Amino acid sequence: xxxxxxxxxxxxxxxxxxxxxxxxxxxxxxxxxxxxxxxxxxxxxxxxxxxxxxxxxxxxxxxxxxxxxxxxxxxxxxxxxxxxxxxxxxxxxxxxxxxxxxxxxxxxxxxxxxxxxxxxxxxxxxxxxxxxxxxxxxxxxxxxxxxxxxxxxxxxxxxxxxxxxxxxxxxxxxxxxxxxxxxxxxxxxxxxxxxxxxxxxxxxxxxxxxxxx
Amino acid sequence: xxxxxxxxxxxxxxxxxxxxxxxxxxxxxxxxxxxxxxxxxxxxxxxxxxxxxxxxxxxxxxxxxxxxxxxxxxxxxxxxxxxxxxxxxxxxxxxxxxxxxxxxxxxxxxxxxxxxxxxxxxxxxxxxxxxxxxxxxxxxxxxxxxxxxxxxxxxxxxxxxxxxxxxxxxxxxxxxxxxxxxxxxxxxxxxxxxxxxxxxxxxxxxxxxxxxx
Numbered sequence: 001x002x003x004x005x006x007x008x009x010x011x012x013x014x015x016x017x018x019x020x021x022x023x024x025x026x027x028x029x030x031x032x033x034x035x036x037x038x039x040x041x042x043x044x045x046x047x048x049x050x051x052x053x054x055x056x057x058x059x060x061x062x063x064x065x066x067x068x069x070x071x072x073x074x075x076x077x078x079x080x081x082x083x084x085x086x087x088x089x090x091x092x093x094x095x096x097x098x099x100x101x102x103x104x105x106x107x108x109x110x111x112x113x114x115x116x117x118x119x120x121x122x123x124x125x126x127x128x129x130x131x132x133x134x135x136x137x138x139x140x141x142x143x144x145x146x147x148x149x150x151x152x153x154x155x156x157x158x159x160x161x162x163x164x165x166x167x168x169x170x171x172x173x174x175x176x177x178x179x180x181x182x183x184x185x186x187x188x189x190x191x192x193x194x195x196x197x198x199x200x201x202x203x204x205x206x207x208x209x210x211x212x213x
Numbered sequence: 214x215x216x217x218x219x220x221x222x223x224x225x226x227x228x229x230x231x232x233x234x235x236x237x238x239x240x241x242x243x244x245x246x247x248x249x250x251x252x253x254x255x256x257x258x259x260x261x262x263x264x265x266x267x268x269x270x271x272x273x274x275x276x277x278x279x280x281x282x283x284x285x286x287x288x289x290x291x292x293x294x295x296x297x298x299x300x301x302x303x304x305x306x307x308x309x310x311x312x313x314x315x316x317x318x319x320x321x322x323x324x325x326x327x328x329x330x331x332x333x334x335x336x337x338x339x340x341x342x343x344x345x346x347x348x349x350x351x352x353x354x355x356x357x358x359x360x361x362x363x364x365x366x367x368x369x370x371x372x373x374x375x376x377x378x379x380x381x382x383x384x385x386x387x388x389x390x391x392x393x394x395x396x397x398x399x400x401x402x403x404x405x406x407x408x409x410x411x412x413x414x415x416x417x418x419x420x421x422x423x424x425x426x
Binding site for chain 2: 039125126128129130131132133135138139142146147150157164165166167170171173174175177178180181182184185186188189190191192198201202205206207208209210211212213
């Protein structure tokens with residue numbers, strides 16, 4: 001028999017499972033709303049519980065700190081956005097049609113849509129702001145929320161290297177920043193407008209360089 | 214006679230000027246320390262005055278709001294850093310030796326040093342964090358603190374276009390983001406380490422592209 005490290009789901013009736021699922025969704029929604037309204041520092045487990053209409057103990061049964069609740073709420077928001085964009089159960093990832101520029105442009109256009117969607121934008125800004133001054137929280141959220149997305153770009157760039165479309169000596173983890181970071185900075189710091197035309201241009205500049213060819 | 218919109222300096226004795234200058238420096242230092250310690254929201258004119266050892270009225274004589282004090286304190290910090298790096302009275306800018314890659318690498322290395330200097334890093338993070346969630350403040354600080362630096366890159370890239378080293382159809386304001394924004398994002402969001410080797414690589418990738426040449 002194999003050892004399982006993940007806890008098994010508790011044996012509950014279908015009704016209890018539905019009730020739990022409803023509470024969980026209400027807690028995620030409350031956490032995202034609250035952090036967007038009052039910021040990370042003033043968001044509390046008590047406040048989330050009150051807004052979700054559940055007892056504090058319901059939250060502490062599942063999570064030990066507000067950072068954990070928020071982390072899962074963001075993961076859930078990301079999954080919902082991916083399903084909405086690609087259909088239920090769709091694999092979240094970067095297409096690999098063989099046309100690297102087209103694939104990168106498509107995924108960056110979807111990111112533009114997400115960044116401009118208030119449901120995502122407001123809580124994400126609150127969390128990003130806290131991460132700037134709170135290195136521990138920043139690193140945890142990067143590891144769990146941002147890095148997994150960046151790894152999809154790494155994989156797509158490696159596939160392009162195999163296909164001879166990206167120079168073999170290029171480090172994909174740095175290369176992806178040429179088109180991901182400009183969009184992130186414009187959004188985070190309000191340094192300029194973001195649009196499909198803008199991200200398309202970033203991809204072209206990154207792939208073909210600024211110097212004459 | 215020409216109209217002057219800037220107020221003329223008050224006629225004061227050399228001693229009074231020295232005292233003013235000393236107060237001004239103490240206020241800048243206090244503002245930067247305080248915002249780094251307690252964040253933007255909790256920084257007050259009263260707190261700055263108390264720490265600087267001046268009366269509140271001394272601050273209100275020169276500035277109308279804490280954002281204005283902080284803005285000038287950062288401008289002064291930037292000027293000091295530039296003088297320290299390049300000697301007193303030196304023109305702050307990007308060298309134009311004719312070797313675009315070398316010039317960009319030099320200025321980005323200096324930026325790495327600045328980002329890792331605690332005197333700059335701690336207050337800058339506090340202000341950047343506030344700018345993420347406070348669009349009005351963010352835009353004001355971008356316009357007055359960040360854009361002037363970015364315009365130096367625009368000018369250097371235009372000069373490189375004139376010299377045939379950058380493709381004529383490239384938009385310099387977007388192009389500069391290929392090497393500036395990755396560094397900014399790593400620093401702001403703790404998404405990766407920053408070093409000279411890293412910024413050198415960004416410049417090479419941006420100029421020569423990721424695709425085989």
